[in-house]
Amino acid sequence: MAEERARSFAPLDGEVDRFLRTPLGAALREEGPEGDVAVSSRVRLARNLREFPFPTAMRPRDAQAVLTRVESALAAFPDAAQYVRIRMGEIPPFARGILVEKHLISPLLAENPAGAVIVRQDEAVSLMVNEEDHLRLQTFAAGLALQEAYREADHVDDLLAAHLDIAFDPRYGFLTACPTNVGTGMRASVMLHLPALALTRTLGQVVEAVQKVGLVVRGIYGEGTEAEGNLYQVSNQVTLGLSEGELLENLLGIARQVIEQERRARDVLLREDRVALEDRIYRSYGILTSARRISTREAMERISDVLLGVHLGLVQGIPSRALRELWVMIRPNFLQYTFGESLGPAERDERRAVLIRRHLKEAMARG
Amino acid sequence: MAEERARSFAPLDGEVDRFLRTPLGAALREEGPEGDVAVSSRVRLARNLREFPFPTAMRPRDAQAVLTRVESALAAFPDAAQYVRIRMGEIPPFARGILVEKHLISPLLAENPAGAVIVRQDEAVSLMVNEEDHLRLQTFAAGLALQEAYREADHVDDLLAAHLDIAFDPRYGFLTACPTNVGTGMRASVMLHLPALALTRTLGQVVEAVQKVGLVVRGIYGEGTEAEGNLYQVSNQVTLGLSEGELLENLLGIARQVIEQERRARDVLLREDRVALEDRIYRSYGILTSARRISTREAMERISDVLLGVHLGLVQGIPSRALRELWVMIRPNFLQYTFGESLGPAERDERRAVLIRRHLKEAMARG
Numbered sequence: 001m002a003e004e005r006a007r008s009f010a011p012l013d014g015e016v017d018r019f020l021r022t023p024l025g026a027a028l029r030e031e032g033p034e035g036d037v038a039v040s041s042r043v044r045l046a047r048n049l050r051e052f053p054f055p056t057a058m059r060p061r062d063a064q065a066v067l068t069r070v071e072s073a074l075a076a077f078p079d080a081a082q083y084v085r086i087r088m089g090e091i092p093p094f095a096r097g098i099l100v101e102k103h104l105i106s107p108l109l110a111e112n113p114a115g116a117v118i119v120r121q122d123e124a125v126s127l128m129v130n131e132e133d134h135l136r137l138q139t140f141a142a143g144l145a146l147q148e149a150y151r152e153a154d155h156v157d158d159l160l161a162a163h164l165d166i167a168f169d170p171r172y173g174f175l176t177a178c179p180t181n182v183g184t185g186m187r188a189s190v191m192l193h194l195p196a197l198a199l200t201r202t203l204g205q206v207v208e209a210v211q212k213v214g215l216v217v218r219g220i221y222g223e224g225t226e227a228e229g230n231l232y233q234v235s236n237q238v239t240l241g242l243s244e245g246e247l248l249e250n251l252l253g254i255a256r257q258v259i260e261q262e263r264r265a266r267d268v269l270l271r272e273d274r275v276a277l278e279d280r281i282y283r284s285y286g287i288l289t290s291a292r293r294i295s296t297r298e299a300m301e302r303i304s305d306v307l308l309g310v311h312l313g314l315v316q317g318i319p320s321r322a323l324r325e326l327w328v329m330i331r332p333n334f335l336q337y338t339f340g341e342s343l344g345p346a347e348r349d350e351r352r353a354v355l356i357r358r359h360l361k362e363a364m365a366r367g
Numbered sequence: 368m369a370e371e372r373a374r375s376f377a378p379l380d381g382e383v384d385r386f387l388r389t390p391l392g393a394a395l396r397e398e399g400p401e402g403d404v405a406v407s408s409r410v411r412l413a414r415n416l417r418e419f420p421f422p423t424a425m426r427p428r429d430a431q432a433v434l435t436r437v438e439s440a441l442a443a444f445p446d447a448a449q450y451v452r453i454r455m456g457e458i459p460p461f462a463r464g465i466l467v468e469k470h471l472i473s474p475l476l477a478e479n480p481a482g483a484v485i486v487r488q489d490e491a492v493s494l495m496v497n498e499e500d501h502l503r504l505q506t507f508a509a510g511l512a513l514q515e516a517y518r519e520a521d522h523v524d525d526l527l528a529a530h531l532d533i534a535f536d537p538r539y540g541f542l543t544a545c546p547t548n549v550g551t552g553m554r555a556s557v558m559l560h561l562p563a564l565a566l567t568r569t570l571g572q573v574v575e576a577v578q579k580v581g582l583v584v585r586g587i588y589g590e591g592t593e594a595e596g597n598l599y600q601v602s603n604q605v606t607l608g609l610s611e612g613e614l615l616e617n618l619l620g621i622a623r624q625v626i627e628q629e630r631r632a633r634d635v636l637l638r639e640d641r642v643a644l645e646d647r648i649y650r651s652y653g654i655l656t657s658a659r660r661i662s663t664r665e666a667m668e669r670i671s672d673v674l675l676g677v678h679l680g681l682v683q684g685i686p687s688r689a690l691r692e693l694w695v696m697i698r699p700n701f702l703q704y705t706f707g708e709s710l711g712p713a714e715r716d717e718r719r720a721v722l723i724r725r726h727l728k729e730a731m732a733r734g
Binding site: 275278279282283285286287288289290350353 | 642643645646649650652653654655656657658659660717720
């Protein structure tokens with residue numbers, strides 16, 4: 001029984017295993033532009049193949065055919081060897097969970113055995129197959145880098161379009177399963193770390209202002225998830241009637257304003273009671289490096305405090321990467337895979353504390 | 368102005384300065400018997416000179432005469448050179464405050480300019496002059512060592528009696544200013560560290576049982592003070608009708624029972640949720656070594672947690688002495704003298720955090 005329990009988190013095959021054990025792909029390891037506030041930028045394009053019904057209506061055989069088409073389109077990519085194919089039906093639930101925790105796939109895709117994801121080694125490009133649409137192409141870039149992420153998405157989109165018959169209407173644009181995606185089929189988002197707006201209790205106002213201009217603010221895991229660790233995704237809602245360039249410019253402008261507001265709030269905290277801020281940050285550091293039991297929620301809060309300290313120059317010797325890696329490493333599936341066994345919630349809280357202490361110690365030893 | 372402010376905590380003369388800067392005298396540095404729970408034992412004898420009115424009723428000239436008599440009695444001690452004389456009227460208020468924080472004098476004595484204290488270098492013997500009684504002889508010993516403390520007190524009492532005419536009534540015993548001290552004039556007490564009884568919420572019961580047999584339970588600074596850091600003084604109330612030996616045996620027996628109850632409570636904590644206990648202890652350790660602002664009350668709680676960890680073998684590398692020294696070092700007067708300047712409450716909270724971090728770091732570096 002204990003053996004079987006352990007086996008459920010047994011190591012997978014080489015190529016997939018590597019993804020599952022790496023908290024941050026090469027594309028997100030270093031900080032990007034405005035990296036003190038902007039964690040990452042993402043562009044997602046929804047595409048469908050003209051000759052098949054949308055995934056909601058298609059038969060298993062269609063799903064298989066879509067996947068085969070996409071895989072052969074990919075085979076023609078000049079950098080095809082850089083991609084790893086992972087079929088949902090072929091990996092255990094925890095492995096799908098880790099891909100969700102890493103933001104490489106959506107929870108919806110994880111639940112579809114006919115779904116697959118094709119990920120570039122550096123994790124800058126992820127192509128979900130048979131999610132809500134036949135194709136959901138996602139690109140990621142560190143910091144505030146929407147244009148870069150879009151260029152990459154556009155490039156991969158061209159490569160796909162060269163080999164696939166994409167459903168496109170001259171009047172409406174790209175056709176998608178959900179009408180909210182019709183048009184450009186694009187959703188762009190920026191992940192922002194906003195601890196000072198939260199601490200100064202001005203976050204509510206900022207979110208309201210952002211929503212008034214038609215953007216959406218969500219928690220770390222997107223739609224319907226709560227904010228944890230003061231991480232917020234700001235994304236466009238409208239996909240129709242504006243060009244990709246206009247959508248990106250709009251989001252970029254708003255993101256820049258929010259980033260400035262966060263920086264001003266940080267200045268206020270430093271000016272009004274620098275010691276109180278340092279105390280908060282260092283207590284969180286002390287707890288992360290000492291606690292023997294910690295929940296995901298508390299860990300996210302403490303990591304947020306210390307990351308703020310790093311960005312304000314109040315904490316030295318901890319690379320921001322180590323903290324950003326922890327965001328993924330402390331999640332249930334990643335955590336259990338790290339320890340190679342199934343763990344109940346209480347055990348997870350203990351192992352999470354072990355993992356955080358170990359990771360920070362190693363990161364500080366490396367300098 | 369700033370200079371004057373600093374000067375108020377300027378260093379005093381050599382011999383007195385040494386007392387003021389040493390948190391624990393040699394007599395209390397190492398742990399004594401039952402040192403995992405029993406911090407220290409104290410015996411106090413109240414004595415008065417027959418030819419003078421009690422301090423409450425005497426004129427300044429009498430006070431001066433009492434002091435002169437005591438000082439000449441002391442001069443005849445075989446180890447007279449081991450004693451330091453400190454007159455309250457000759458040292459600044461903060462210095463008197465430190466002597467109170469070190470338990471060498473009472474707050475009452477600190478307020479009397481005609482009062483004095485004569486302390487042995489190892490701080491095992493302290494003789495207050497012109498407190499509530501003409502003489503209040505105190506002896507201290509590490510751990511549960513009431514007999515040893517009493518032997519020392521009895522010895523010094525004999526030396527004093529050889530040169531002073533002590534008020535003694537064949538029927539009532541030693542005469543004292545307050546009737547509750549008449550008889551032996553003795554009060555014996557044990558300082559106990561009872562964190563597990565507090566955590567398991569059984570302390571109330573234990574205190575009640577102790578009070579039922581005629582003993583008194585008080586906080587760290589005696590009468591009318593609250594318990595801080597789970598430190599409790601257990602002492603005898605009755606001084607009349609029982610011999611010194613009977614009083615000591617009685618207190619010793621009860622103290623042993625309380626110590627056993629504390630140990631059992633520690634076992635319960637370890638058995639029921641060891642990780643929860645470790646987590647509490649290590650979080651406190653993390654906060655002590657990281658916080659940038661900490662109140663006396665919180666510091667006392669955190670020190671208590673870590674000391675418990677040391678005594679349970681859960682924390683290595685921190686000598687218990689370093690933690691027991693902090694009990695004194697974090698007090699307002701000691702703290703301000705350490706930093707050589709007058710500090711407001713908020714500044715003290717910051718410096719206290721600095722001092723704790725520094726002291727623990729140094730203690731851990733020494734091993």
